[in-house]
Each structure stands twice: as structure tokens, then as C-alpha cells.
Amino acid sequence: MQTATFHDRIAAELSDIDAQGLTKPERVIQSRQGPVIEVGGRQVLNFCANNYLGLGGDDRVVAAANAATDRRGAGTASVRFICGTLDIHKELERAIADYLGFEDSILFAAAFDANGGLFEPLFGAEDAIVSDSLNHASIIDGVRLCKAKRYRFATSDMADLEAQLKAARADGARDIVIATDGAFSMDGYIAKLDEIRVLADRYGALIMVDDCHATGFLGPQGKGSYAHHGVKVDFVTGTFGKALGGAMGGFICATSEVVQLLKQRARPYLFSNALAPSICGASLEAIRIAQGPEGDTLRTQLTANAARFRSAMTEAGFDLLPGQHPIVPVMLGDARLAQTMAARMLELGVYVIGFSFPVVPRGAARIRTQMSAAHTFDHIDQAVAAFTTAGRELGVI
Known part of the structure; x- marks a missing residue:
């Protein structure tokens, strides 16, 4: 057979x-x-x-998770836009955006989904994505879902990055986004975001950073790899599954307009159940500890x-x-x-x-x-x- x-x-x-x-x-x-x-x-x-701050088993984080479950139940049994948005979801979106210094944020069931949902709604065939060669699999998969032209540069090689930016501009790209891990999970390398920022400004490019292995402990107050280098970026994706409580769930921080468009178009957001209240409660407590x-x-x-x-x-x-x-x-x-x-x-x-x-x-x-x-x-x-x-x-x- x-x-x-x-x-x-x-x-x-x-x-x-x-x-x-x-x-x-x-x-x-x-x-x-x-x-x-x-x-x-x-x-x-x-x-x-990945329990960087040691909060995965912290009694306060566990208690916050239990309290959130007591108040709002095990889960919403729905996606966010139908009947799955709770007050604690909005509280967590506000908390992570404020902590990391952005206008707004959007939550996902996993950080993999955050990277999978970022590119396709925002960039089309007229645009270009210039991606670090060591980027996490979730960034690679997210880029594959997008119709934008793809360019790749050798990790931390600024000459190669500039060459790819030049090529994207020469090919007539409308918008260019440089996509990189903030800290590379298999190697521990921290992206050269200060140098990337210079090149992004020179070629009019946006910067996307996956800070799963940076949020909570790199930079002032643990704000991440971009704060470590003292620069601004356009999009930050991250997780509550590592330093910020160790549960699961991801997020994208960006401008309010970008977040609103993602809430209308990002497929992992539209078609996945909302984060469990327990995860939100644990993450809120972890953020409180991390930023203090x-x-x-x-x-x-x-x-x-x-x-x-x-x-x-x-x-x-x-x-x-x-x-x-x-x-x-x-x-x-x-x-x-x-x-x-x-x-x-x-x-x-x-x-x-x-x-x-x-x-x-x-x-x-x-x-x-x-x-x-x-x-x-x-x-x-x-x-x-x-x-x-x-x-x-x-x-x-």
C-alpha cells in the first residue's frame, strides 16, 4: 500500500x-x-x-499567574477580534510597549508567530527585506510568507550589509527593512545595531529586531539590544517565554498605526486563540520586577x-x-x-x-x-x- x-x-x-x-x-x-x-x-x-532573570519559577510570578486565572479563567476559547480580548491583554500590551519605549504593541501566542505575522501585512512585492544570515528560523519563515524581494548579508558584516542595501535601492525598492536578531540564540553574538543604524539612515531603511534573547536583561533596565547600543529601531519582536516569566507568548512593539494594521491583517493574530490569562498575569509581574x-x-x-x-x-x-x-x-x-x-x-x-x-x-x-x-x-x-x-x-x- x-x-x-x-x-x-x-x-x-x-x-x-x-x-x-x-x-x-x-x-x-x-x-x-x-x-x-x-x-x-x-x-x-x-x-x-532561557531563564535569564531566574523568574520562571519565582513565587511572585506563579502567584500572579494563579490570580489571573482565578479572575479571568483558563482562557477565552476564542481569537482576539471575536470575543477573546480581555482587559488583562490590553494591560499587558500597554505594559510591554511602555517598558520597551514604543507607542503600542500586539500580542501573539508565541514569538514564532510574532515573526511569522510581521512582514506579510506590512511589505509587498515593491519592497525589500535585508536579513542577517544567522537569523532565527521564525524570521526566515516570516520573510518567506512575504512577497518582498529578499536579500541576505553575512552576520555582523557591515560591508556586506551596505552592499545589499545598495542592491535593494538599485533594484527600485519602495521600502527596505533590515531584519536581525538582537542577540543570536545559538552563538550569543549581539547584533551591531549602532552600525546598522548608521547604514539604515544612509539608505533610508527601517530596522526590525528580534529581541527574544535580549529583552529583560540587555541594556539599561533590560530594554534590549537596541537600548544596549543606544539606538532607536522601528519594530521589536520578543517573548514572555524567556527572561520575562518563562511561560510563552510573543509580541511586536511598533508605532500605533503599525500595530493597528497588524491587528487587521496579521494572520497568526487573527486565527490564534488569545493568550491565556495566566500567561498575561505572570508576564505582567515579570515586567514589574525586570524594570525595577x-x-x-x-x-x-x-x-x-x-x-x-x-x-x-x-x-x-x-x-x-x-x-x-x-x-x-x-x-x-x-x-x-x-x-x-x-x-x-x-x-x-x-x-x-x-x-x-x-x-x-x-x-x-x-x-x-x-x-x-x-x-x-x-x-x-x-x-x-x-x-x-x-x-x-x-x-x-
């Missing part, structure tokens, strides 16, 4: 993925998110969550943790990608080695994940560690000791 042929092909593809060492195992966590989690009945150190004095304390600790880990791992002989971001990739190259080392690290009491193709390029497998403000220096030192043991056993160092 034809269906049997299909299932045979799927089984063969899964077998091939496993043979290449590219299978990505799911390890079940049996506790709240935090610097120490329970996996398989054991307490282990967690060094791979406690947020500054958490950001200081996060920076110190990243610096301590980078220094100790470099001294131990590991190959790290350079930077100051709390994402610290430990480069291994081989996909099977990355999986083997991650498994050994778990045995040693440290939860990390090996990253390989297609999440990162072939031959660039790694263990991407992530620091949290909730980590202590003792946590950092224990993790480095485990890495050193595993690294010596596996011939990495």
Missing part, C-alpha cells in the same frame, strides 16, 4: 538521523524551572534554560555569572565562542560527541543539551550553556568541574 511506503520512508529517515548522532532527546523535568531541577528523580544543576531596582540587581548577577563561567571554562581549555552574552556555546564540532557529552554531564549532575544540525550548521555542534541570575558562583564552579571531568574523559580538553 502507498501509506506503508510513506511510513517506511519516515522510519528510514528517523534511523538515518539517529545514525548521524542528530537525535535530540527530550528529558522530562519533574519540578519548576530554576537553577536546580529534578530530572529522573535526581536534583541536577540546570545550565540550558530588583531587575538591576538580577542583571548584575547575570553578568557576573557569565563572566565567571567564561573565564573558568577558557582556563580549563574549552573552545568557547567569544562574547559577553549569558549564552556561552562550548564548541565541539561533532554531533555525536555533543550528544555523548551532554549525557555524561547529566550523569555528573549538570543538565545541558547538545545542539547539532539543523539547529546549527553541520560541523558546528556544541553544548550551548546559558547562565541565569538565579545561579550562584557555587553552581558555576560545580558546572565547570563537571565539564572538566567530562571533557577529559572524552578527549575534548
Whole structure:
């Protein structure tokens, strides 16, 4: 039967993925998110969550989520424009826009949807999108949904960016938007938005930034990568699923007019249920913490943790990608080695994940560690000791 042929092909593809060492195992966590989690009945150190400010399991954030559920229920059972807009949705839109310094914002079920819904309503065949080559998959997919002409520049290569901007102008583009991650999730690189701003002004281009790995902890008050560089941008997409509470849900911040058009035309907004009240409540509490004095304390600790880990791992002989971001990739190259080392690290009491193709390029497998403000220096030192043991056993160092 034809269906049997299909299932045979799927089984063969899964077998091939496993043979290449590219299978990505799911390890079940049996506790709240935090610097120490329970996996398989054991307490282990967690060094791979996007829990930058340590708010994913914070009692205040959990209480705010529960209170919002008590007031407004589990969910709206509808999309926003039908009967799914609650007062807490408007409150969260206002809060994130004010926090990040924009006129307005629009909420999405996920940050992937925010990037998927941004480009198509705003840009047409007469326009051009100039995209960083390392951009997140959600930006790539969002650009694919749009009829605008596409140009790509090498990551952080301003000469190449200028060449693409010149090409877009020469091709008669009406509007040009430069699209980039604010901080690149697999590498920890921070986009050169100060230099991008100069080129955008020179060629009359707009700037779109995905700040999922920056909002809450980069720049003054954690306002993001553009604030880190002291520049303005036109569109910021982000998430409540990392530093701002760790739940889920995405947003776009922009001018009021842009937001109003997106609410009329953005398909992920029009055809997805509204965010659950619990997510809104948790996110509002996380924003309150992040933009206040406690947020500054958490950001200081996060920076110190990243610096301590980078220094100790470099001294131990590991190959790290350079930077100051709390994402610290430990480069291994081989996909099977990355999986083997991650498994050994778990045995040693440290939860990390090996990253390989297609999440990162072939031959660039790694263990991407992530620091949290909730980590202590003792946590950092224990993790480095485990890495050193595993690294010596596996011939990495």
C-alpha cells in the first residue's frame, strides 16, 4: 500500500538521523524551572534554560499567574477580534510597549508567530527585506510568507550589509527593512545595531529586531539590544517565554498605526486563540520586577555569572565562542560527541543539551550553556568541574 511506503520512508529517515548522532532527546523535568531541577528523580544543576532573570519559577510570578486565572479563567476559547480580548491583554500590551519605549504593541501566542505575522501585512512585492544570515528560523519563515524581494548579508558584516542595501535601492525598492536578531540564540553574538543604524539612515531603511534573547536583561533596565547600543529601531519582536516569566507568548512593539494594521491583517493574530490569562498575569509581574531596582540587581548577577563561567571554562581549555552574552556555546564540532557529552554531564549532575544540525550548521555542534541570575558562583564552579571531568574523559580538553 502507498501509506506503508510513506511510513517506511519516515522510519528510514528517523534511523538515518539517529545514525548521524542528530537525535535530540527530550528529558522530562519533574519540578519548576530554576537553577536546580529534578530530572529522573535526581536534583541536577540546570545550565540550558532561557531563564535569564531566574523568574520562571519565582513565587511572585506563579502567584500572579494563579490570580489571573482565578479572575479571568483558563482562557477565552476564542481569537482576539471575536470575543477573546480581555482587559488583562490590553494591560499587558500597554505594559510591554511602555517598558520597551514604543507607542503600542500586539500580542501573539508565541514569538514564532510574532515573526511569522510581521512582514506579510506590512511589505509587498515593491519592497525589500535585508536579513542577517544567522537569523532565527521564525524570521526566515516570516520573510518567506512575504512577497518582498529578499536579500541576505553575512552576520555582523557591515560591508556586506551596505552592499545589499545598495542592491535593494538599485533594484527600485519602495521600502527596505533590515531584519536581525538582537542577540543570536545559538552563538550569543549581539547584533551591531549602532552600525546598522548608521547604514539604515544612509539608505533610508527601517530596522526590525528580534529581541527574544535580549529583552529583560540587555541594556539599561533590560530594554534590549537596541537600548544596549543606544539606538532607536522601528519594530521589536520578543517573548514572555524567556527572561520575562518563562511561560510563552510573543509580541511586536511598533508605532500605533503599525500595530493597528497588524491587528487587521496579521494572520497568526487573527486565527490564534488569545493568550491565556495566566500567561498575561505572570508576564505582567515579570515586567514589574525586570524594570525595577530588583531587575538591576538580577542583571548584575547575570553578568557576573557569565563572566565567571567564561573565564573558568577558557582556563580549563574549552573552545568557547567569544562574547559577553549569558549564552556561552562550548564548541565541539561533532554531533555525536555533543550528544555523548551532554549525557555524561547529566550523569555528573549538570543538565545541558547538545545542539547539532539543523539547529546549527553541520560541523558546528556544541553544548550551548546559558547562565541565569538565579545561579550562584557555587553552581558555576560545580558546572565547570563537571565539564572538566567530562571533557577529559572524552578527549575534548
